[in-house]
Amino acid sequence: MDTVDPQHLRTFVTVTRLGSFSEAARELGYTQSAVSQQIAALEADLGAGLLNRRPVGPTEAGRRLLEHAAPLLVRLEAARADVARLAGAPSTRLVLGATPLAVGPELGRALGEVRRAYPAAELVVRVLAQGVLPAQAATGEVDLALIDGLAAPSDPLPLPDVGPLATRAVDEQPVAVALPAGHPLAGRSGVALADLSAARWLDAPDLTPTAARLRAAAGVDGFRPATRYRGTDVHGLLALVATGHGLTLLPASALADAPGVASAPIAAPRLVHRTELVHGSLPEGPAALLARLLGA
Amino acid sequence: MDTVDPQHLRTFVTVTRLGSFSEAARELGYTQSAVSQQIAALEADLGAGLLNRRPVGPTEAGRRLLEHAAPLLVRLEAARADVARLAGAPSTRLVLGATPLAVGPELGRALGEVRRAYPAAELVVRVLAQGVLPAQAATGEVDLALIDGLAAPSDPLPLPDVGPLATRAVDEQPVAVALPAGHPLAGRSGVALADLSAARWLDAPDLTPTAARLRAAAGVDGFRPATRYRGTDVHGLLALVATGHGLTLLPASALADAPGVASAPIAAPRLVHRTELVHGSLPEGPAALLARLLGA
DNA sequence: GGTGTCCATCAACTTTTCTGATCGAGGGGT
DNA sequence: ACCCCTCGATCAGAAAAGTTGATGGACACC
Numbered sequence: 274m275d276t277v278d279p280q281h282l283r284t285f286v287t288v289t290r291l292g293s294f295s296e297a298a299r300e301l302g303y304t305q306s307a308v309s310q311q312i313a314a315l316e317a318d319l320g321a322g323l324l325n326r327r328p329v330g331p332t333e334a335g336r337r338l339l340e341h342a343a344p345l346l347v348r349l350e351a352a353r354a355d356v357a358r359l360a361g362a363p364s365t366r367l368v369l370g371a372t373p374l375a376v377g378p379e380l381g382r383a384l385g386e387v388r389r390a391y392p393a394a395e396l397v398v399r400v401l402a403q404g405v406l407p408a409q410a411a412t413g414e415v416d417l418a419l420i421d422g423l424a425a426p427s428d429p430l431p432l433p434d435v436g437p438l439a440t441r442a443v444d445e446q447p448v449a450v451a452l453p454a455g456h457p458l459a460g461r462s463g464v465a466l467a468d469l470s471a472a473r474w475l476d477a478p479d480l481t482p483t484a485a486r487l488r489a490a491a492g493v494d495g496f497r498p499a500t501r502y503r504g505t506d507v508h509g510l511l512a513l514v515a516t517g518h519g520l521t522l523l524p525a526s527a528l529a530d531a532p533g534v535a536s537a538p539i540a541a542p543r544l545v546h547r548t549e550l551v552h553g554s555l556p557e558g559p560a561a562l563l564a565r566l567l568g569a
Numbered sequence: 570m571d572t573v574d575p576q577h578l579r580t581f582v583t584v585t586r587l588g589s590f591s592e593a594a595r596e597l598g599y600t601q602s603a604v605s606q607q608i609a610a611l612e613a614d615l616g617a618g619l620l621n622r623r624p625v626g627p628t629e630a631g632r633r634l635l636e637h638a639a640p641l642l643v644r645l646e647a648a649r650a651d652v653a654r655l656a657g658a659p660s661t662r663l664v665l666g667a668t669p670l671a672v673g674p675e676l677g678r679a680l681g682e683v684r685r686a687y688p689a690a691e692l693v694v695r696v697l698a699q700g701v702l703p704a705q706a707a708t709g710e711v712d713l714a715l716i717d718g719l720a721a722p723s724d725p726l727p728l729p730d731v732g733p734l735a736t737r738a739v740d741e742q743p744v745a746v747a748l749p750a751g752h753p754l755a756g757r758s759g760v761a762l763a764d765l766s767a768a769r770w771l772d773a774p775d776l777t778p779t780a781a782r783l784r785a786a787a788g789v790d791g792f793r794p795a796t797r798y799r800g801t802d803v804h805g806l807l808a809l810v811a812t813g814h815g816l817t818l819l820p821a822s823a824l825a826d827a828p829g830v831a832s833a834p835i836a837a838p839r840l841v842h843r844t845e846l847v848h849g850s851l852p853e854g855p856a857a858l859l860a861r862l863l864g865a
Numbered sequence: 866g867g868t869g870t871c872c873a874t875c876a877a878c879t880t881t882t883c884t885g886a887t888c889g890a891g892g893g894g895t
Numbered sequence: 896a897c898c899c900c901t902c903g904a905t906c907a908g909a910a911a912a913g914t915t916g917a918t919g920g921a922c923a924c925c
Contacts, residue, residue: 274598276646276649279572279574280571284779293902302885304884306884306903307882307883310905311882314881320653320656321652326903326904327902331923333655334655337651340732341648341733348640348641348644350572351571352641354682355637356617356619356634361616400572425610425721427785438638489721490723589871589872600874601871602916606873607913623872623923625872793913801895841891
C-alpha cells in the first residue's frame with residue numbers, strides 16, 4: 274500500500290464512533306473478522322497503534338488520525354459527487370440548502386420562476402446551520418447552498434474549505450445590532466462594535482456570528498455570551514432579544530419590523546452581512562437555472 | 570468500490586500530467602496494461618469518461634476531478650505523515666521551512682539554543698514561497714513552518730487549508746510601504762492603503778501580498794502590478810523599489826536600513842505583518858524544542 | 866503503403882481481502 | 896467462586912481485485 278486506504282479509514286472512524294469492532298462490522302456490512310483485520314492493516318501501514326481494545330477507544334495517534342479522516346472522507350465523497358453530477362442525466366430535482374437568514378423574498382421570486390420553467394420538478398428547500406452547508410454542497414446532498422454570514426466588505430465569507438466549490442455573492446446587507454426596545458442605543462445612527470464588547474450577548478451559532486467571530490472582527494476581547502441559542506429560527510431569537518436576554522448581530526433587513534426589538538447599524542469596523550451562493554458542478558436543469566437567476 | 574480509490578487517482582493525475590499512459594506506467598512502475606485498466610476502473614466507478622485518448626487529455630469531467638485529486642492526495646499523505654511522526658522514533662533532524670521575511674534575528678537566537686541542546690542534530694533551514702509551506706508542513710517535508718503574511722490585527726493569516734495544523738503567532742510587525750528615496754510620501758507618519766491604489770506596484774507573490782490581497786484589504790480596485798518579481802529574496806526587490814519600478818508592502822523591520830529606499834507606515838486599514846508557526850504533530854527532539862522556544 | 870507507437874483487451878497468475886470457524890480474555894450474574 | 900456470554904484476535908480457505916505479458920486495432924509519421 275502506498276497511500277492510506279480510505280476504506281480502512283472509514284472503518285476506523287466507524288469503530289471509534291461506535292466503540293466496538295462488532296457493531297462497526299454490522300453497520301458496514303462486514304464480518305467482525307474483516308474489521309479486525311482492516312484495523313490491524315491500518316495500524317501496520319501507519320506504524321502506530323490507533324485503538325486501545327477493551328475498552329475500545331482511540332489512542333493518541335488514533336485521535337490525531339481522526340482529525341484527518343473526517344475531512345478526507347468528505348472530500349473523497351465530494352470528488353465522486355462532483356464528477357457524477359457533471360456526467361449524470363439532467364436532474365429533475367432541486368435541493369436547495371440555505372441558512373435561515375438567506376431565505377428571503379428574492380429567493381422566493383427566483384424559485385417561482387424555476388417552478389414556472391420546470392412545472393414537474395421536485396423542489397426541496399432545506400434550512401440548515403451554516404457549518405454543515407459547504408460539506409453538503411460538496412457531497413451533493415444539496416445542489417445549491419445559500420449561505421449568509423459576516424465579513425469585511427471585500428473579503429469572502431470565511432467558509433471551511435471542503436473542496437473546489439464555486440462561490441458568488443448574491444446579496445449584501447448592512448449589519449445591525451438587535452436591541453430590546455427602549456435600550457439607550459436604540460435608534461442611534463451608528464454604533465462601534467467594540468463599544469458593545471461588554472454587553473450581554475446571545476450566542477446563536479446556527480444563525481449568526483459567534484462570539485469568537487465578533488472578537489476577531491472588533492479586535493477586542495469580550496463578547497461573553499450570556500445565553501446560548503441552538504436553533505435556526507430568527508423569531509425565537511428576537512423574542513429573547515426583546516425580553517432583554519442579550520444582544521445579537523443581524524442583517525438590517527431581518528430587523529425591520531420585529532415587535533419589541535429596536536436596532537442600530539454597526540458603523541465600525543466596516544462589516545457587511547453577505548449571502549453567497551455556493552455549489553460544485555451543476556446538473557443541467559432547475560439547479561442551473563436557479564443559480565443563473567440568483568447570480569444576475 | 571465504495572470510495573474513490575486514491576491509487577487510481579494518483580495514476581490519473583500522472584497520466585494527465587505526462588499526457589501518456591505508457592509514460593505514466595513507466596514513472597509509476599506499472600505496466601501500461603495496468604494503467605489502462607486503472608483508468609478504465611476509475612471511469613467505470615465514477616460513471617464518466619475522464620480522458621480523451623489520442624491525444625491523451627482530460628475531458629470536462631476529468632478536469633473537474635483533477636481539481637479534487639491534488640488536494641486529496643496531499644491530505645492523504647498528510648494524514649500518514651502526521652501519525653507517523655507521532656509514533657516514530659524521536660528525530661535527530663530538524664527541517665525548518667520558512668518564508669524569507671520570517672527569517673530574522675529572533676529565529677537565529679532560537680536556533681542557537683537548539684544547536685546547544687542538540688549538538689549532533691542536523692539542522693536544515695529551507696526558504697520557500699508562502700504558497701507551498703502549509704502543504705509541506707502537513708506532509709512532513711518540513712517539521713516546522715514559519716510563514717509570514719498580511720492580516721487584520723486579530724485574524725489569522727489566510728492560509729490554504731491542507732489539514733489539521735497547529736498555528737501560533739510568533740511575531741507581529743507594523744506594515745509599511747517601500748518607496749524610492751525622495752518619493753513624496755517618504756517619511757510620512759501614516760498612509761492609507763486605498764490612496765496607493767493608483768500607484769505602480771511590484772508584485773512579488775513569493776515574498777509579499779499579491780495585488781489581489783491588497784485589493785481585498787483596501788476595499789478598492791486598482792493595485793495593478795507593473796512588474797512581476799519571482800523569487801524569495803528581499804534584496805533584489807528593494808533594489809527595484811529604489812530604482813522606481815514600483816511600490817511594495819513589507820514589514821517595517823525589513824525596511825529599516827535599505828539603501829535608497831524610504832518607507833511610510835500603513836495607517837488604514839489596520840493591518841499587521843504577522844509571522845506564524847505552523848506544524849502538525851511534532852516529533853520529540855529539536856523540532857519540539859524550537860517550537861517551544863519560538864512560542865514563548 | 867509501410868512502420869512504429871500507442872492504448873485496449875484478454876487470459877493467466879499473484880496478491881489482497883473477506884468469510885467462517887475457533888480461541889483466549891474479561892465482565893457480569895448467580 | 897464459578898459459569899456464561901460477549902468481545903476481539905487469529906487462522907485457513909475462498910473470493911475478489913489487481914497485475915503481468917501477449918496480442919490486436921487505430922492512428923500518425925515517414
